[in-house]
Amino acid sequence: MRVTVNGSMGKMGATVVEFVKAKDDLTLAGSIDMGDSLADSLASNPADVVVDFTRPEVRMETVRTILFGGAAAVVGTTGFTPNDLEQIRAWVKETGKGCFIAPNFIIGNVLMQQFAKKAAEYYDYAEIIEYHHENKVDFPSGTAVKTAELMCENNKTFNPKTNDQVANVEGARGGDFEGIKLHAVRMPGFVASQEVILGAPGQYLTIRHDSIERTSYMPGVYMASQYIKDRAELVYGLEHIL
Numbered sequence: 001m002r003v004t005v006n007g008s009m010g011k012m013g014a015t016v017v018e019f020v021k022a023k024d025d026l027t028l029a030g031s032i033d034m035g036d037s038l039a040d041s042l043a044s045n046p047a048d049v050v051v052d053f054t055r056p057e058v059r060m061e062t063v064r065t066i067l068f069g070g071a072a073a074v075v076g077t078t079g080f081t082p083n084d085l086e087q088i089r090a091w092v093k094e095t096g097k098g099c100f101i102a103p104n105f106i107i108g109n110v111l112m113q114q115f116a117k118k119a120a121e122y123y124d125y126a127e128i129i130e131y132h133h134e135n136k137v138d139f140p141s142g143t144a145v146k147t148a149e150l151m152c153e154n155n156k157t158f159n160p161k162t163n164d165q166v167a168n169v170e171g172a173r174g175g176d177f178e179g180i181k182l183h184a185v186r187m188p189g190f191v192a193s194q195e196v197i198l199g200a201p202g203q204y205l206t207i208r209h210d211s212i213e214r215t216s217y218m219p220g221v222y223m224a225s226q227y228i229k230d231r232a233e234l235v236y237g238l239e240h241i242l
């Protein structure tokens, strides 16, 4: 499989480049970063798959360039909205090229999300705390938002009887997603961790995942690349192929 890495100088992109170089069945077709032309690279060095870890602001332009450049897209960049996904579905149909987007490519993290979704059926109180390195630009993480989306499927709402009347510091209760409170911690020492806390009278349940190295994302990126390279479909979330 010929793989081009977009965002190859970044923390995730550089890890993907090393992974591709080390794997016998993968060939590095291109390494693209800020200032390079992804479209030109795909024209001169065709790829089966482009793996993208860049920035939320350029997510749609990037996916468009990949699909119309004749490659399948494996996208870790965060920030995709339901409207974005509709547009991408149309591009997939038009180009016949597949797109795999996952807010988190770590299998253990995706399992945590599924456990949280299951637990949400039985608990009415829920808060999510995510912990990342200090260089992360977006908050809360795409993973935290995806987790909250999964927990709210079937129109479930949360935290019906908290008594939040007096704010000593604005925002201290966190962001709100359908009642689920989201808290983002940023500091050196963390790669990516997340805790989902679910409460009920007399008990609480904590579900936690910790990533301590970016190599933890590589098995998921590889699985997604293999899956999408010959399929003209849009997949949103690694759970769909686990």
Ligand SMILES: NC(=O)C1=CN([C@@H]2O[C@H](COP(=O)(O)OP(=O)(O)OC[C@H]3O[C@@H](n4cnc5c(N)ncnc54)[C@H](OP(=O)(O)O)[C@@H]3O)[C@@H](O)[C@H]2O)C=CC1
Pocket (backbone or CB within 6 Å): 006, 007, 008, 009, 010, 011, 012, 013, 032, 033, 034, 035, 053, 054, 055, 056, 058, 075, 076, 077, 078, 102, 103, 104, 105, 106, 138, 142, 217
């Ligand atoms: N789905 C998942 O499992 C994961 C997703 N992520 C997400 O992936 C994204 C990248 O994360 P991370 O690697 O930590 O970030 P980094 O900032 O370390 O890397 C991003 C790289 O992309 C480059 N870049 C920015 N814009 C473009 C562009 N238009 N074309 C090509 N390259 C560009 C940056 O250059 P410059 O520095 O000059 O701007 C930088 O080298 C984020 O959205 C993050 O949330 C991260 C980890 C896992």
Ligand SMILES: O=C(O)C1=N[C@H](C(=O)O)C[C@H](O)C1
Pocket (backbone or CB within 6 Å): 078, 103, 104, 132, 136, 137, 140, 141, 142, 143, 144, 191, 192
């Ligand atoms: O920026 C990061 O580092 C990460 N971003 C993704 C997110 O926003 O969920 C995935 C992972 O948490 C690491």
